[in-house]
Amino acid sequence: MSGAPRTVAIVGPPNSGKTTLFNRLTGLRQKVANFPGVTVEQHLGTAQLSPDREVDLIDLPGVYSLRARSEDEQVTRNVLAGTMAGVPRPDAVLLVLDSTNLGRHLVLAAPILSLGLPTLVILNLADDLRARGGDVDTAALARQLGAPVALISAAKGEGVETVIQFLLSRVSAPAPLELPVLQDVPRCRQWATRVGRHAGYQPPAPPLWTRRLDRVFLHPVWGPLIFAVVVVAVFQTIFSGARPLMEGVETLITASGGWLGARMPAGVWKSLVIDGVWNGVGSVLVFLPQILLLFLFIGILEDSGYLARAALIADRTMARVGLQGKSFIPLLSAYACAVPAILATRTIENRRDRIATILIAPFMTCSARLPVYTLIIAAFLPERPVAGPFLGSRAAALLGLYVLGFLAAFGTARVLKSSVLKSGPSAFVLEMPSYRWPTWRGLGLRLLDRAKVFLRRAGTVILGVAVVVWALAHLPLHDGRAPRIEHSLVGVMGRAVEPLIRPLGFNWKIGVGLVSSLAAREVIVGTLGTIYGIEGEAESAGLQAALRHDLTPAGAVALLVFFAFAMQCTSTIAVVRRETGGWKWPAVQFGYMGALAWVGAFTANQVLSRVF
Amino acid sequence: MQVIVNSETGFPLIELAEGEHAVLERLDLPEEFARRLMELGFLPGHVITAARSAPGGDPRVFRVDGSEIALRRDTAARLRVRPPAAV
Ligand SMILES: Nc1nc2c(ncn2[C@@H]2O[C@H](COP(=O)(O)OP(=O)(O)OP(=O)(O)O)[C@@H](O)[C@H]2O)c(=O)[nH]1
Numbered sequence: 065m066s067g068a069p070r071t072v073a074i075v076g077p078p079n080s081g082k083t084t085l086f087n088r089l090t091g092l093r094q095k096v097a098n099f100p101g102v103t104v105e106q107h108l109g110t111a112q113l114s115p116d117r118e119v120d121l122i123d124l125p126g127v128y129s130l131r132a133r134s135e136d137e138q139v140t141r142n143v144l145a146g147t148m149a150g151v152p153r154p155d156a157v158l159l160v161l162d163s164t165n166l167g168r169h170l171v172l173a174a175p176i177l178s179l180g181l182p183t184l185v186i187l188n189l190a191d192d193l194r195a196r197g198g199d200v201d202t203a204a205l206a207r208q209l210g211a212p213v214a215l216i217s218a219a220k221g222e223g224v225e226t227v228i229q230f231l232l233s234r235v236s237a238p239a240p241l242e243l244p245v246l247q248d249v250p251r252c253r254q255w256a257t258r259v260g261r262h263a264g265y266q267p268p269a270p271p272l273w274t275r276r277l278d279r280v281f282l283h284p285v286w287g288p289l290i291f292a293v294v295v296v297a298v299f300q301t302i303f304s305g306a307r308p309l310m311e312g313v314e315t316l317i318t319a320s321g322g323w324l325g326a327r328m329p330a331g332v333w334k335s336l337v338i339d340g341v342w343n344g345v346g347s348v349l350v351f352l353p354q355i356l357l358l359f360l361f362i363g364i365l366e367d368s369g370y371l372a373r374a375a376l377i378a379d380r381t382m383a384r385v386g387l388q389g390k391s392f393i394p395l396l397s398a399y400a401c402a403v404p405a406i407l408a409t410r411t412i413e414n415r416r417d418r419i420a421t422i423l424i425a426p427f428m429t430c431s432a433r434l435p436v437y438t439l440i441i442a443a444f445l446p447e448r449p450v451a452g453p454f455l456g457s458r459a460a461a462l463l464g465l466y467v468l469g470f471l472a473a474f475g476t477a478r479v480l481k482s483s484v485l486k487s488g489p490s491a492f493v494l495e496m497p498s499y500r501w502p503t504w505r506g507l508g509l510r511l512l513d514r515a516k517v518f519l520r521r522a523g524t525v526i527l528g529v530a531v532v533v534w535a536l537a538h539l540p541l542h543d544g545r546a547p548r549i550e551h552s553l554v555g556v557m558g559r560a561v562e563p564l565i566r567p568l569g570f571n572w573k574i575g576v577g578l579v580s581s582l583a584a585r586e587v588i589v590g591t592l593g594t595i596y597g598i599e600g601e602a603e604s605a606g607l608q609a610a611l612r613h614d615l616t617p618a619g620a621v622a623l624l625v626f627f628a629f630a631m632q633c634t635s636t637i638a639v640v641r642r643e644t645g646g647w648k649w650p651a652v653q654f655g656y657m658g659a660l661a662w663v664g665a666f667t668a669n670q671v672l673s674r675v676f
Numbered sequence: 677m678q679v680i681v682n683s684e685t686g687f688p689l690i691e692l693a694e695g696e697h698a699v700l701e702r703l704d705l706p707e708e709f710a711r712r713l714m715e716l717g718f719l720p721g722h723v724i725t726a727a728r729s730a731p732g733g734d735p736r737v738f739r740v741d742g743s744e745i746a747l748r749r750d751t752a753a754r755l756r757v758r759p760p761a762a763v
Contacts, residue, residue, distance in 0.1 A: 128715040133708065165742045168717050249714040250721075267742060284731045376730045376737070376746050383748075389735075492751070493712065496737055496744035 069156035069235055071120045073143055075176060076160035077169050078126030079497050081188040083107070085160055085218040086123040087509050089227070094509075106139075106151070111231070119231050122154060130175040134413060144179055156182040156235050158227065163187035163200060163215060164268050164498075170256035173209060175246050182235035183211045184227065191217040192498075198268030205263035210239035219503055274369075274498040281373045291377045294370070295396060298361050309353035317346035332538070340534030343590060345527050351401060352518060354431055358400045359514045360507060362393065362408065367502035372494055379492065385474045386481025388414070388492045391421040395473070398428035402636045404514065406643055414492075416485040420477055422640055423653050426631050427473035429466045432585040436627050437465055439589055443608035444620045468628045472660065529583035529634060533591070554579065554591075568626065568662070569619025569669040581632045618672035622665035630661035689724060689738070689755040697725040698757035700740075705754050713755075717741025724757060 076082045086094070090109030107123035124143060125136035132138045139148065146153025159176050161169035166187065177183060187193075187200060193215075206213040212230060216223030244255035280286055321342040328334040365371040371393060379389030390412045398405035405425045412418040441461050450460045536553040550558075550572075558576035565575050573592070581588035589607075596610040615623065631637070631654050640650040692698050700722050703710040717740040718724070727744055729736040735746045747755075 131711075168741045168743065171715070249711060250719050253714075253717075253719055278728055278737075282728045282730065282737075287731045372746075376735060379730060379746075379748070380732050380734050383734075492735065492746075492748050493716065494735070494746040495716065496746060 067234055068117070068232055069119060069154070069182065071122070071152045071154045072156045072158060072231060073122045073124055073154035074158045074160060075124050075140060075144070075172075076126060076186075076188075077128050077162065077172055078495070080126070080160045080162045080169065081218045082123055082126065082160045084503070084506060085158070085186070085188065085216075085224075085227070086121060087505060088218055088221060088224055090121055092509075092512075111228075113228050113232050117232060120152075122151065128172060136413075144176075144181065154181065156184070156231070158184050158186055158230075160186045160188050160218075163189050163193045164196065164198060164271075166200065166260055166265050167257055167267065168253075170259055171249075171252045173259075174243055174252050174255060177209060177211060177238045177240050178243055178246065180237050183238050184230040185209055185211055185213045186227065187213065187215045188218050190215045190222060191220050193268050196268030196271065197266070199264065199266040200260075201264040205259070205265075208241055208259045208262050210241060271498045277499050278373070278496075281370065282376070287373075287377055291374055294365075294374065298358075298396065301357060301361065306354040306357050309357075310350050313353060314346075314350050317342065317349060321346065335538065336531070336534055340530050341527065343530075345523075345530055351431060352515065354400050355404055355518060356511050356515060358397055358404060359511055362397065363507045363510045364502050365393070367500065367506055369497045369499040372496050375494060376496070379494075385477040386486075387420060387477055388412070388417050389494065390492075391417060394421050394425060395428060398425040398430060401430050401432070402426040402428070402633065403518075403639050406636070406639050407517075409643070416481075419644060419649060420480045420485045422643060423480060423649065423656075424473040424477050426633065426636050426653070426657065427469045427476065427629070429469040429628070430585075430633075432633065433465075433627055435586045435589050436581075437462055437624065439607065440611070440620050440624055443611045444615075444617055465624060465628055468625070472629060476656075533580050533583065533587065537591075567669065568622045568665040569616055569673065570623065571614055573614060574619075574623065578626075578632075583632075583634050585627060585632045616673060617676050618669050621672055622669035625668045626661045626665040628661075629657055629664050631657035686756045686758050688753045689726075689757045690736070690749055690752040692724070692726040692757065694726050694728065697723050697760060699760055700724055701756040701758050703755050705751070709751075713747075716745050717743065718745075718755065723760065724755075 074082045074086055086107060086109060089111040093112075094107060094109030109121045109123070111119050111121055113119055122143060124140045127134075127137045127140050130137060130141045130144075132141045142148040143151050144154065144157070157176060157179070159173060161172070173185060185205070187202070187205075193200070200215065202213040202215050214223055214226040214230070216227065218224070242255070244251045246252065281290060321338055324342070325334060325338045328337065362371070365374065375389035375392055377389070378392035382388055382391055391409070393411070394405045394408040397408050402425045405428070406422050409418050409421045409425070412421060441458050445458055445461055448457050450457050533554070536557070538547075539553050540547065542551075548555075554576045555572070557579050558572040561575045561579060562570075562572045565578065570578070573596070577588040577591045580591040592611070593607055596607060611620070637650045637654060640653060641647055644650070686701055687698075689698070689700070700718060700720050702720055703713060703718065705713070719741075722741060725739040727737040727739050730746070733749070735748045736752055737744050737746045738752070
C-alpha cells in the first residue's frame, strides 16, 4: 500500500483526545450522522493539509480493544475492515494514545497494528506528560512498533504538524518487531510494558491536583454539598438564566412573523405561512437557547472531569431504583428537554441501563409542559400564600407536578429494572479522568453540533407537523373558504376521540387540543386558542375564562395529570427510535405512557368530581 | 480466573483500607466483565491501591495501572487480592 492517504480513521481509547485532534485538523468542516443501523454517531470531517491537498477524517468512538462486544467496538472494527456500509475503507489510521498512561493504552496498538493499515501512533497530552516529569523516546518506540510515532498535544496544538506531514507522505504498512496473541489480555499487557520499557518510557508522577480536588469533591460532607449546588445551579440557569434569551428569540419570531404578515396579501397562503409555519416552528425554536445552555453546562462538566465524580456520587441513590450513576445527568437534562437527555444517555455503556434511562426520561417535567401547566393552573387556582411569602399556591401546584413526574419516572425504573431490563448486579465501572480545563474551542464546536441537530429537526419533523395541523384545521373547504373549526378535519378528529376522553372529563375541544399536542405538548395552547376563536396568546385571560367554562376543576386536574404522564412529543419519539435502533421501544414507551396518562387522568377525574 | 488462591493470605479487595495496596490474584466474575476489568488494568499480579470512595462508601475508587477506576462494592468483593509482602 503506498501513496498519500485519502480517508483516515482516528482510533484510540476513551478520553485520549481523539475528538480534540479531530477538531484541530478539521475545524468547522465536519458533520455528525449515525452509522447505519446502530446508535453510534459518526463524525466525519475534511482536513485541508495544504492548499491543494485534503483528506477525509473519521473520528471513531473510544475503545480499549477490537473484540467487538460493544456496539462501539463493532463499529470501529467494521470501519477499519472496510465492511461498514456507506463508509469507505480508511487507507491509514491515526492511533491516539494518552502518553500519561502509556502502559495501558499501548495495549490497543497490538490489534490496530496487526490490521496492516499504515498507522501513525500519536502520543497525546505531551504537555501533561512533561509537566508531571514523564518521558518517552519516540524514535525507540517507533522502532519497536515498526510505525512512525508522534508526541503531540492536541489541545495546545504542539506537534500537530507531524501529523499533517504523515498525512501528506507516502505511507506504508507497519512492521512491528513483535506482536502478542490478541485474545490474551494479560499477555497483551505484558507486551505493552515490554515495548514501553524498550522505549525508555518514564510514567509521570501522579496527578497531584486531581487528588487534591477529589479530596474536596468526594469529601463525605463537602462532596454531596457541592454536588447539590451544581445541580441547583444548572437547574436555575436553564430556567431563569435562559428566560431573557428565550424571550429574545420569541420577540424575534413574532416580529419577523409580523413583518412578513404585513407584506403578504390576506388569504390562505398568508394563513399557512404565519399561523401554520411561523407559529408552529417558532413555538419550538424558542427552546433553542435553553437547550444550548444545557449542553454548555454538560460540556463544561464533562470536559473538566467533574461529570465522572457526579456520577460516582449519584450512583448509590440511583442504584435504589436499579439504575446507575451514569443515568443521573441524562435525567437532569430531561428537565429541560427529553431529546438532548436521550442523546446524553450515550455515555451509559450498559444497554439495559441505557434503555431504562431512555424510557423514563420523558416523565421528567420538560420545559414544553410549562406553558400548558401555567395556563391551566392560572385558570383554576387562585393565587394565595401557602408557605408564607416563599411559596404561593400556584408555585406549589407546579412543584407538585414536578414531583409527580419524578415519581412516575422512578417507579417505572424500578419496575423495569426488576423485570424486563434486569441487568447483572454490578455492571457499573467508571473511569475517573484527571481534572482538566475545558477549551473554548471544544465547547464551541460541541454547541454548534447540537444547534445543527436541533435546527435540522425543527426544519423537518416539526415543520411538517405544523403544516399538517394547520391544513387539518382549514379543510375541507366550503365554497373556497375554511370551515368553522368544529367542522374541520381536526374537529372531526376531536369528536372521534371524544368517547375515549369523556370519562376523563374532557370534551371534543380539549380532544382536538390533545390530538394536536401529539406533535408537541405546547401546541395545545395555540390549538385551544384557535378553537375558542381567540386571537393570539396575549389574550390568555380570555382563554382561561373559556377553559373554566368547558372544564370542571376535576377535569382540569385530570388534564394536568394527563400531560404529566403522556408522551406527546414527536421529536422524542423520533429520537428514541433512532437511539434504540427500531420502533419497538418507542412503541412500548408511547403505549405505556399513554395508558398511564389515561388511567391517571381517569382516576383524578372520577375521584375529584365526587369530592368537589 | 487462573492462579490457585492461598486461602490464608487472600482476601476480597473490598476489605482493603484507603491508602493501602495489595496484589490482585483473580477475578471471580463472569468472563465478559472480567475481561473488561482486565482491559482497564485489573490484571492478576498488578498492584491495586484503594483510594477515595463516594460519600456513603459505595462505589469505591481504586488506583490501578496509572488510572483511577470506580467499582461498586459488590464487584470489589469478588476480586481476590493478597498482601504485597506475600509476593
Ligand atoms: N492538557 C491536555 N489536555 C488535552 C489534550 N488533548 C485533549 N485534552 C483534553 O482531554 C479531554 C478529552 O479529550 P477528547 O478529545 O474529548 O477525548 P476523546 O478521546 O475524543 O474522548 P471520547 O470521545 O470519550 O472517546 C478534554 O477535556 C480535552 O480538552 C492535550 O494534548 N493536553
